[in-house]
Amino acid sequence: MVDMTKTTTEKKLTPSDIRGVFLRSNLFQGSWNFERMQALGFCFSMVPAIRRLYPENNDARKQAIKRHLEFFNTHPYVAAPVLGVTLAMEEKRANGAEIDDGAINGIKVG
Known part of the structure; x- marks a missing residue:
């Protein structure tokens, strides 16, 4: 019998x-x-x-x-760690982790 279950590949940033x-x-x-x-x-x-994690141009x-167009302000030199944490959270969310918009935006606004 052939296994017809849907396999999902993990979305990973390169x-x-x-x-x-x-x-x-x-x-x-x-x-x-x-x-x-x-x-x-x-x-x-x-x-x-975003293009890598959400390859289909859909609601996700x-x-x-929209999530990343919310208010953000910091010194440009300090933005790199915020970007890194946000990238990691976005990657986990794209792979099914239950991370809501508030958690991601909370990283950006402190």
């Missing part, structure tokens, strides 16, 4: 994705504004990871983009 996030993070301040401060730069930095990807 070194290239992480490097892309790092390179984009150098542009954090380029889109600073008074409403959400560095949120647009943070979201722009996260795009390579749209929600991830």
Whole structure:
């Protein structure tokens, strides 16, 4: 008998994705504004990871983009650890962990 169970592969960020996030993070301040401060730069930095973790252009990807457009402000030199923790949480969430939006945004706003 053939096993017809659906196998799911783990979604994992590649070194290239992480490097892309790092390179984009150098542009954090380029889109600073008074409403959400560095949120647009943070979201722009996260795009390579979001594309890898949510390859289908569906609601999960749209929600991830919206999640990272929430208020964010820090010194640009301190943003790297916040990005790293957020990347790890996003990766776990994409693989089925029960991490809600509040937990991810809580990392970004302290």
